[in-house]
Amino acid sequence: MTNISFTADLEPLFNPRSIAIIGASSDAAKPGGQPLMSLLKNKYQGLVFPVNPKYGQLFGVKCYPDLAAVPGDVDMAIIAVPAAHVLDALKQCTDKGVRVAVIFTSGFAEVGGRGAEMQAAMTGLARQSGMRICGPNCMGVFSARNALFANFFITDLPENVLLPDFLGFISQSGGLGSSIFEMIKDQGIGFTYFVSTGNEADLDFADYMAYMAADERTKVIGGYMEGVRDGARLARAAGLAREKGKPVLLLKTGRHAAAAKAAASHTGALAGSDRVFDAFFRQHNIIRADSVEHMMAVLTILAGGKLPPGNRLCILAGSGGTGVLMADICASHGLEMVPLAGETSTALSRLLPSFASAANPVDLTSQVITHPALLLESGRLVLADSNVDMLLICYWSEQKYDPLLDQLVAIARSTEKTVLVLVLGAEEDARRAAHYLYRHRVPAVLNSELAARALAAVARYTARQHRPAPATPPVLPAGAQEEVKKLLAGCKPGAALDEHRSKLVLRAYGIPVTAEEAAATPEQAVAAAARLGYPVALKILSPDITHKTEAGGVRLNLKEPGQVRRAFEEIVGAAGRYKPDARIDGVLVQEMLPEGVEMIAGTGRDAVFGPTVLFGLGGIFVEALQDIALRVAPLSPADAREMLDEIQGRRVLDGLRGKPPVDKGAVADVLLRLSRLALDFPQIAELDINPLLCHPGGIKAADALIVL
Amino acid sequence: MTNISFTADLEPLFNPRSIAIIGASSDAAKPGGQPLMSLLKNKYQGLVFPVNPKYGQLFGVKCYPDLAAVPGDVDMAIIAVPAAHVLDALKQCTDKGVRVAVIFTSGFAEVGGRGAEMQAAMTGLARQSGMRICGPNCMGVFSARNALFANFFITDLPENVLLPDFLGFISQSGGLGSSIFEMIKDQGIGFTYFVSTGNEADLDFADYMAYMAADERTKVIGGYMEGVRDGARLARAAGLAREKGKPVLLLKTGRHAAAAKAAASHTGALAGSDRVFDAFFRQHNIIRADSVEHMMAVLTILAGGKLPPGNRLCILAGSGGTGVLMADICASHGLEMVPLAGETSTALSRLLPSFASAANPVDLTSQVITHPALLLESGRLVLADSNVDMLLICYWSEQKYDPLLDQLVAIARSTEKTVLVLVLGAEEDARRAAHYLYRHRVPAVLNSELAARALAAVARYTARQHRPAPATPPVLPAGAQEEVKKLLAGCKPGAALDEHRSKLVLRAYGIPVTAEEAAATPEQAVAAAARLGYPVALKILSPDITHKTEAGGVRLNLKEPGQVRRAFEEIVGAAGRYKPDARIDGVLVQEMLPEGVEMIAGTGRDAVFGPTVLFGLGGIFVEALQDIALRVAPLSPADAREMLDEIQGRRVLDGLRGKPPVDKGAVADVLLRLSRLALDFPQIAELDINPLLCHPGGIKAADALIVL
DSSP: OOHHHHHHHHHHHSSSSEEEETTOOOTSSSTTTTTHHHHHOOOOOOOEEEEEEEEEEEEEOOOOGGGSSSOOSSEEEEEEEEEGGHHHHHHHHHHOSSSSSEEOOOOOOGGGGHHHHHHHHHHHHHHHHHHHEOOOOEEEEEEEETTEEESSSSSSSOOSSSEEEEEEEEEEEEEHHHHHHOOOOOOEEOOOOOOOOTTTTSSSSHHHHHHHHOOOOOOOOEEEOOOSSHHHHHHHHHHHHTTTTTOOEEEEEOOOHHHHHHHHHHHHHHHHHHHHHHHHHHHHTTTHHHHHHHHHHHHHHHHHOOOOOEEEEEEEEHHHHHHHHHHHHHHTTOOOOOOOHHHHHHHHHHHTTTTTOOOOEOOOOOOHHTTHHHHHHHHHHHOOOOOSSSSEEEOOOOOTTTHHHHHHHHHHHSSSSEEEEEEESHHHHHHHHHHHHHHTOOOSSSSSHHHHHHHHHHHHHHHHTTTTOOOOOOOOOTTHHHHHHHHHHTTTTTEOOOHHHHHHHHHHHHHOOOOEEEEHHHHHHHHHHHHSSSSEEEEETTTTOOOOOTTTTTTEOOOHHHHHHHHHHHHHHHHHHHOOOOOOOEEEOOOOOOOEEEEEEEEEEEETEEEEEEEEEEEEEHHHHEEEEEEEESSHHHHHHHHHSSGGGGGGGOTTOOOOOOOHHHHHHHHHHHHHHHHTTTTTTTTEEEEEEEEETEEEEEEEEOOO | OOOOHHHGGGHHHOOEEEEEETTSSSOTTTTTTHHHHHHTTTTTTEEEEEOTTTTEEEETTEESSSSGGGGOOOOOOOOOOOHHHHHHHHHHHHHHHHHHHEOOOOOOOOOOOHHHHHHHHHHHHHHOOOEHHHHHHHOEEEEEETTTTEEEOOOOOOOSSSSEEEEEEEOOOOOHHHHHHHHHHTTTTTEEEHHHHHHSSOHHHHHHHHHHHSSSSSOOOEEEEESSSOOOHHHHHHHHHHHHOEEEEEEOOOOSSHHHHHHHHHHOOOOOOHHHHHHHHHHHTTTTSSSHHHHHHHHHHHHTOOOOOOSEEEEEEESSHHHHHHHHHHTTTEEEEOOOHHHHHHHHHSSOOOOOOSSSSOOTHHHHHHOHHHHHHHHHHHHHTTSEEEEEEEEEOOGGGTTHHHHHHHHTTSSEEEEEEEEEESSSHHHHHHHHHHHOOOOOOOOOOHHHHHHHHHHHHHHTSSSSSOOOOOOOOOTTHHHHHHHHHTTTTTTOOOOOHHHHHHHHHHBOOOOEEESHHHHHHHHHHHHHHHHHHEEETTTTTOTTTTOOEEEEEOOOOHHHHHHHHHHHHHHHHHTTTTOOEEEEEEEOOOEEEEEEEEEEEEETTTEEEEEEEEHHHHHOOOOOOEESSSOOOOHHHHHHHHSSSSGGGGOOOOOOOOHHHHHHHHHHHHHHHHHHHHOOOEEEEEEEEETTTTEEEEEEEEEE
């Protein structure tokens, strides 16, 4: 749902009626001078008030000794004074009723110590006064619609903008952000807004994203992200963008740092925070770019405005080898090299020389040079084929082939399907051709692998946008929450629930568990076995022993009362020797399950995103390959099903070596119930079902552990 | 070893003293006209004889009515007549004593039918006469040293060659090959030779590669490959290149079926198994490029002439975000972001502003703009650090930063380590900066992921070049070959050896197998069990039953004579019911092995490369993940060890869940013995050890199957 209050107070940041520049400078190269000059030069629509006691006027505009001296209301204050004076300046701002401050100055949280303290004070001031803060340590804000240059990296309104009001961009790095701005601008893509977030003492990535999501002008949201503190806010902003049908394209770093950190601890390795980000991006259909170039390649397709309805690709190339190579690269990146319909091939055969390939990839041969119309005609033919969702045209750029460029434009204009031109050639030729195509709004990239990856990314994006609407989530048994509340009552953070109690929690939420009973004496165990039916398993029941097998606390496949009695004594004895001070509550008598497919399922808690749900194959898979699928709770039913298809070992679920296939619906249902449980009980730090056993009779949690 | 005869007869192709052009044309745009014009214009050193009854002279040179009329010897004939006349022309060539024919004409194997027949005749003629053939359906040959333009795609000697006599290139696609030629030329990299191989009726990829390997001028060999027919010849050529220390850089298609099919229709090439090609490339340290751009990025580093001694990377960037992003990308591609030595960090801290990062990635901050010397000084500092093998400098290109370019040149010149510049920026700026760097022979790329992948590729290359020299291969037991010859005697192709006989073959080659005896009666089985020691396993012994478990033909863990006797009867009975006409030789009585790590090892036979060796983890890994390592026989000891580190599940080998680590030396020894066996007995089509069991007591083949 749209939450207006989440975004409303950013209007003064992106569309202020008046701006004061505290620390204004006569030097246009300095942070205090550049925005002043740019605002004036580019005819910013509002009022500009330079503030600096040193000057009477700056760039022909009256300069004020302090903020109080500025006449009338000030919506925005740009702060470009030394760090030691920033808090004073902010107090002047709140006194004046300034609505948003943009702080360029650095030397705060990023340097630690006194800087971090000052930043904390800044945050407090914002919370208390309601004045919002962008930065500190940021490069500021740009808005095209009103020539707002509250920044010191964009000095002029971009020229030759082919696609005005298209991209809103948020960057957690000023330097890299300004580089990205230049590269995108170079392709004629127009910005609505560009924000350098700096240290995010107050406003953060999610705030800016939510504003751009709600903003009617912005069509696509892009960003460079290093991290966020509050996953829920990011989820809210992403949800808003999705609701508005706006693609979000983010370049996020931290893959490697996360991996290194993850190696430190076993559970960390399973749910490292970059993996959670990755999961989050999938869930919110945020396109994750791997590099600036990858981002640019996706953007060129988004800017074309035509997204592929599916994943089926046709390739047109002017040489057989190029077609073969691109087919290989595209298939490697998950695109489907689709067979053309019979009538398309027949028509192509009539059109093309006999030695050309009329199959996909279509080889136009060098005849296309002497007969340029071949290109347009074949392009139209394959685009008319209902097997084809998108077309990649490999174009060799050279002056003599320039006439073909207009054919490319004509092909792209003739269809609602995605057409991407891969421009090959010597660098100067390729650049010239690509810019011609950009100018005519034909998506074009200069790199073959990026062409494939960008097409794959947008195809995945549209597929996810059209995922079936979430089905009804599973219904909890009556009294589930009260039951779990009781089971968790009195447990302290860090405590572990024993297997039996963990399973009672699961059962309360409708997750099938093994039939079992706790037994405090050998006689109780034998009686329980009789009720459960032989054979049974016995497991030690102790809140202090989590590694039951290691403790000698497990006996399987017991077939008669004598074995049960003996096993009871042995287990309790072994456990006592293993951990002399362990509280031992007896044993768990459990039905023996037939052999089946072992999986694991569980929940965790991420510092940024909160509860997560994970799924994987049991046994050595997870340990050796870290082959798990992860999602942030709440899961949609589509998320749950997707997790099953995401693991590398997914073929095991379809039944290998004569084993029956796993009931995927039942597994997905377990994952959805876990998601609900993790959200309902934030005190659960970690929950592991290992194994979750699937056999022909159904699915059951055979062992479980909950840690608070 | 260098095999001179393998390469000697290509001299007339790359350095002919005289050339006849059969089907010479007055139209310089046609295949019969273009080489004539180019040879004349570029002052080819030898004699040129146009042949065409239609003309008295062409481009001012006397034209001959037929080849017989040409005075004196003709080393090379270029053939540009219609397909129907090519065989006649070739006969004229052999009559004249022509040493090599370059056939441009298409319409042969690639169209099938009569075309394929004519090509076969062509091949026969070459074999019979000793005249070599390049093509048909090729675009010909270029050689820079003598201005040899026996092709119709390169019309002039490249200008602005910065690095003459560097690259020899072989392309199995004419069109793509000529595109690649243009792109490489554009960077100022000079060619020694360029060959478009066409259909390879006679001379093939390996021939050209061997020539270039032996050729003193060529420093690096590049190529575009769709497939080869004879792996052994390619191995010989690759071996020669390796012996000469020449990097080989190949772009090979065929990873995906769609591409393989397209390639087959393109040149009629047999794509072979791409996995085997991949293995072959690793073994021969051939750098496999994933795309033209990836190839170019590797080439720019090779052209710089400085290869990294190791995998440890330092990054210098002008913004913190760029450094973080590149560190992430580089680490994702396997490069090691190395910590700098203490003294390097200290020196950097003194040099850089306090808010800069003096750790790796080094953030020079925007101060580098006003103090360009910071770049040179920091570059020198990190290059002097013995922790650092290579340096990646992220350079933002803009006119105002041009002065920094000379600093980059100075840094690259100051060191023997690899320096690569990643040029970012708007396309025109980036191109200008990159070309400045190319001109000064500083490796530069325009794409961040390619920068990382190219550095990773050359680091892997040097690491492999310095792999320890092959240790002594395992020594076979005396009489091994005779023993196996006896065991295989009388077996027909397609026949399977039973488990026992398969293991006798393994044992003959020194591969440890389970202790076991064949038994034809229950009494023999009991006696065998007594000799082996209890517990034992019994398995059905029948040449007609390969799936023993399915046939009810396996009983494990038999503890005393009664169990053995009973198991014998049950197994033989079950097998008879399973397959009534199966020949049953009795049972195999086998020692029970303790639990351990299950692996698989085996050999196969590839249509292109011959015997292969594979290794993987047992159980569901191979089936669900196809997680296997593959090599072409013969394996070096280094290859064998590498296979163990290559599988995804390699952590299992190091001991997981309390299991002891696998004896990797023993596994490698088995793989080497398998390699030897597969080479010695080409009649073995397939050999599977499944499982190869490793337990604390050692390693043993627990089951095996040989198919001829």
